[in-house]
Amino acid sequence: xxxxxxxxxxxxxxxxxxxxxxxxxxxxxxxxxxxxxxxxxxxxxxxxxxxxxxxxxxxxxxxxxxxxxxxxxxxxxxxxxxxxxxxxxxxxxxxxxxxxxxxxxxxxxxxxxxxxxxxx
Amino acid sequence: xxxxxxxxxxxxxxxxxxxxxxxxxxxxxxxxxxxxxxxxxxxxxxxxxxxxxxxxxxxxxxxxxxxxxxxxxxxxxxxxxxxxxxxxxxxxxxxxxxxxxxxxxxxxxxxxxxxxxxxxxxxxxxxxxxxxxxxxxxxxxxxxxxxxxxxxxxxxxxxxxxxxxxxxxxxxxxxxxxxxxxxxxxxxxxxxxxxxxxxxxxxxxxxxxxxxxxxxxxxxxxxxxxxxxxxxxxxxxxxxxxxxxxxxxxxxxxxxxxxxxxxxxxxxxxxxxxxxxxxxxxxxxxxxxxxxxxxxxxxxxxxxxxxxxxxxxxxxxxxxxxxxxxxxxxxxxxxxxxxxxxxxxxxxxxxxxxxxxxxxxxxxxxxxxxxxxxxxxxxxxxxxxxxxxxxxxxxxxxxxxxxxxxxxxxxxxxxxxxxxxxxxxxxxxxxxxxxxxxxxxxxxxxxxxxxxxxxxxxxxxxxxxxxxxxxxxxxxxxxxxxxxxxxxxxxxxxxxxxxxxxxxxxxxxxxxxxxxxxxxxxxxxxxxxxxxxxxxxxxxxxxxxxxxxxxxxxxxxxxxxxxxxxxxxxxxxxxxxxxxxxxxxxxxxxxxxxxxxxxxxxxxxxxxxxxxxxxxxxxxxxxxxxxxxxxxxxxxxxxxxxxxxxxxxxxxxxxxxxxxxxxxxxxxxxxxxxxxxxxxxxxxxxxxxxxxxxxxxxxxxxxxxxxxxxx
Numbered sequence: 046x047x048x049x050x051x052x053x054x055x056x057x058x059x060x061x062x063x064x065x066x067x068x069x070x071x072x073x074x075x076x077x078x079x080x081x082x083x084x085x086x087x088x089x090x091x092x093x094x095x096x097x098x099x100x101x102x103x104x105x106x107x108x109x110x111x112x113x114x115x116x117x118x119x120x121x122x123x124x125x126x127x128x129x130x131x132x133x134x135x136x137x138x139x140x141x142x143x144x145x146x147x148x149x150x151x152x153x154x155x156x157x158x159x160x161x162x163x164x165x
Numbered sequence: 166x167x168x169x170x171x172x173x174x175x176x177x178x179x180x181x182x183x184x185x186x187x188x189x190x191x192x193x194x195x196x197x198x199x200x201x202x203x204x205x206x207x208x209x210x211x212x213x214x215x216x217x218x219x220x221x222x223x224x225x226x227x228x229x230x231x232x233x234x235x236x237x238x239x240x241x242x243x244x245x246x247x248x249x250x251x252x253x254x255x256x257x258x259x260x261x262x263x264x265x266x267x268x269x270x271x272x273x274x275x276x277x278x279x280x281x282x283x284x285x286x287x288x289x290x291x292x293x294x295x296x297x298x299x300x301x302x303x304x305x306x307x308x309x310x311x312x313x314x315x316x317x318x319x320x321x322x323x324x325x326x327x328x329x330x331x332x333x334x335x336x337x338x339x340x341x342x343x344x345x346x347x348x349x350x351x352x353x354x355x356x357x358x359x360x361x362x363x364x365x366x367x368x369x370x371x372x373x374x375x376x377x378x379x380x381x382x383x384x385x386x387x388x389x390x391x392x393x394x395x396x397x398x399x400x401x402x403x404x405x406x407x408x409x410x411x412x413x414x415x416x417x418x419x420x421x422x423x424x425x426x427x428x429x430x431x432x433x434x435x436x437x438x439x440x441x442x443x444x445x446x447x448x449x450x451x452x453x454x455x456x457x458x459x460x461x462x463x464x465x466x467x468x469x470x471x472x473x474x475x476x477x478x479x480x481x482x483x484x485x486x487x488x489x490x491x492x493x494x495x496x497x498x499x500x501x502x503x504x505x506x507x508x509x510x511x512x513x514x515x516x517x518x519x520x521x522x523x524x525x526x527x528x529x530x531x532x533x534x535x536x537x538x539x540x541x542x543x544x545x546x547x548x549x550x551x552x553x554x555x556x557x558x559x560x561x562x563x564x565x566x567x568x569x570x571x572x573x574x575x576x577x578x579x580x581x582x583x584x585x586x587x588x589x590x591x592x593x594x595x596x597x598x599x600x601x602x603x604x605x606x607x608x609x610x611x612x613x614x615x616x617x618x619x620x621x622x623x624x625x626x627x628x629x630x631x632x633x634x635x636x637x638x639x640x641x642x643x644x645x646x647x648x649x650x651x652x653x654x655x656x657x658x659x660x661x662x663x664x665x666x667x668x669x670x671x672x673x674x675x676x677x678x679x680x681x682x683x684x685x686x687x688x689x690x691x692x693x694x695x696x697x698x699x700x701x702x703x704x705x706x707x708x709x710x711x712x713x714x715x716x717x718x719x720x721x722x723x724x725x726x727x728x729x730x731x732x733x734x735x736x737x738x739x740x741x742x743x744x745x746x747x748x749x750x751x752x753x754x755x756x757x758x759x760x761x762x763x764x765x766x767x768x769x770x771x772x773x774x775x776x777x778x779x780x781x782x783x784x785x786x787x788x789x790x791x792x793x794x795x796x797x798x799x800x801x802x803x804x805x806x807x808x809x810x811x812x813x814x815x816x817x818x819x820x821x822x823x824x825x826x827x828x829x830x831x832x833x834x835x836x837x838x839x840x841x842x843x844x845x846x847x848x849x850x851x852x853x854x855x856x857x858x859x860x861x862x863x864x865x866x867x868x869x870x871x872x873x874x875x876x
Contacts, residue, residue, distance in 0.1 A: 101208065119330060162341050165336075
């Protein structure tokens with residue numbers, strides 16, 4: 046069962062993403078900011094990381110950069126969850142090593158369809 | 166698949182309200198704040214927008230998007246932080262709150278106000294229109310005008326070597342492409358280095374893809390490669406409409422060659438991939454998710470929900486654990502009991518008492534919230550009132566961490582607002598007046614909360630002009646509340662402002678002074694089992710002190726005995742208990758008996774008479790009788806009782822729900838011995854006794870013969 050790390054400071058978004066993933070048969074681990082996300086990531090292996098960009102303590106871009114430094118996350122897909130559809134944010138994400146992005150708002154179908162592009 | 170997300174809506178709403186409060190308080194503190202303040206405001210708006218979009222509340226998303234854009238410009242330094250913008254953002258926060266409240270209550274909102282603010286935001290952001298509409302990512306829906314014939318697309322995909330190191334997997338890209346139509350994949354292995362030179366973490370292949378599709382467009386194809394377009398050379402060319410070539414591509418052997426050896430994501434490439442999905446199928450698979458806005462029964466937020474810190478729940482679990490241990494100890498003791506075990510029984514029971522007490526406190530703590538929840542709205546209120554009245558006012562909040570029962574908090578909120586409005590409107594003088602009196606031009610209002618003897622005290626203190634005793638007195642005379650010439654103490658005069666219909670405002674302003682204020686405030690506070698006191702010094706300001714029980718479910722009570730009955734007097738109402746002395750008893754007229762208590766004359770209410778029960782004591786002798794002096798509505802009375810019993814906390818059971826409302830009784834409780842005791846409603850009791858006295862008085866004057874009918 047693919048295991049996905051969900052990082053978002055908003056409880057409702059995190060719950061919703063996690064719930065959607067679980068109902069589709071994925072296993073999820075949650076974190077409420079980049080720092081916690083990094084700690085959780087270091088404690089295990091994941092098939093995918095979905096992270097918000099704007100978060101307190103450590104933002105998603107930094108999290109992504111930190112994750113890419115870890116050998117076990119070198120090839121792991123990392124999706125940035127963002128409402129900022131501007132090219133700038135996407136480029137910053139890519140530069141930090143993100144695989145792709147998921148533009149909020151999204152519905153569960155969109156979320157699962159996008160995940161299918163990076164997790165088999 | 167369809168996922169019902171409506172269960173997360175209450176969570177989203179609660180979070181949004183928190184976000185809005187944070188936005189509001191941070192906006193008000195922007196001057197003192199740093200970059201992080203602005204970032205926090207932005208994040209809050211951002212989260213609300215994201216959540217609203219996810220749950221399909223598009224009107225919230227659309228509105229919040231403008232707010233977010235404005236905040237983003239301020240955050241980036243593109244826009245100077247100006248007071249006008251801050252005001253606009255504050256109004257926007259109100260609008261967002263209104264929208265979200267409408268979702269919560271499934272009610273309507275003031276659309277004009279929203280539209281007006283929306284326009285103002287647009288004006289503020291002018292020049293930015295192209296980016297204004299929220300990006301709704303429905304690219305799969307905006308299907309290209311379908312032609313009858315198939316279109317053939319040739320795609321040349323030459324990825325950079327490091328492509329897989331960002332977690333992208335070409336195979337999955339091709340999968341996505343295959344959903345658009347019939348896909349033929351050809352790998353180009355020409356650039357494969359020798360096995361010795363190859364870096365297992367790099368990708369050396371490139372591909373030629375042929376897509377036969379009815380409704381693919383270049384945009385749709387590019388979207389598939391969206392994440393990798395900067396890391397590859399991508400050429401997309403359209404051939405003439407062609408017949409669909411039904412030929413499946415087998416990728417197996419070609420892809421295995423490119424296997425990055427230790428890559429997690431590309432480890433399973435040897436499984437064969439047969440690409441023959443047709444676009445129509447995917448269209449059919451798509452299910453429409455039920456819009457959360459329409460699932461009425463589920464979106465309704467449970468108004469009774471409460472968010473509790475984990476520490477509180479943990480302490481509960483811990484206590485329950487101890488209780489279980491005590492219980493098992495006691496039951497073991499009871500199974501084979503003899504007198505030698507009495508000591509252990511006693512200690513076991515003591516432990517049980519301790520457990521119960523702690524458990525009770527712990528459970529009560531769950532309902533407790535810091536009073537900052539109620540205080541948080543005041544910075545904004547003061548800001549707005551200051552603007553409206555042109556007064557410069559500083560608000561100081563103290564004791565914000567003082568915890569209070571959630572229900573009490575909800576119900577005290579409005580009275581507090583009224584008191585603060587009053588302080589601004591009637592208390593604080595204008596800057597000119599203050600300067601003339603040698604005071605700082607900036608007025609000050611202090612809100613303070615603290616615990617005092619099992620109660621919570623909330624103080625609203627202003628450094629204004631104080632209550633004008635003469636103005637209040639004259640007004641009261643004019644309104645017929647007191648007779649001209651009555652001599653009253655300062656406190657009695659101040660109490661007059663709580664009389665129904667009283668208002669000293671020279672003109673009725675739209676802030677306060679509608680004449681329905683203070684009496685309602687007092688009633689609300691009393692309904693919570695609390696009381697309000699005024700302290701005021703001319704020229705120095707006034708303090709309104711609100712005394713509230715910590716919770717509504719439990720009451721600190723004094724048990725008293727009257728005849729064979731036990732009653733409970735709320736401790737908060739008791740001024741003192743005393744034994745009467747004959748020389749201080751004053752029979753005024755007929756049944757009305759007054760007791761001289763220092764400077765006051767306190768009417769004595771014999772409870773046995775009021776409730777018509779037999780008393781132990783000699784009914785006629787008031788000498789050396791027990792008197793419990795209680796106070797409500799600024800009126801002291803002495804309750805005549807037979808005996809004072811213990812003081813204890815009692816759990817309030819509603820008489821309304823279990824029986825019916827009874828005058829003079831506010832509820833009931835069950836005592837340790839299993840008997841039921843009534844809790845006295847002191848304000849009600851006083852009113853009842855006064856009515857009876859007046860009734861007697863009037864019936865005496867008008868028809869002396871009816872005297873016998875009275876109690």
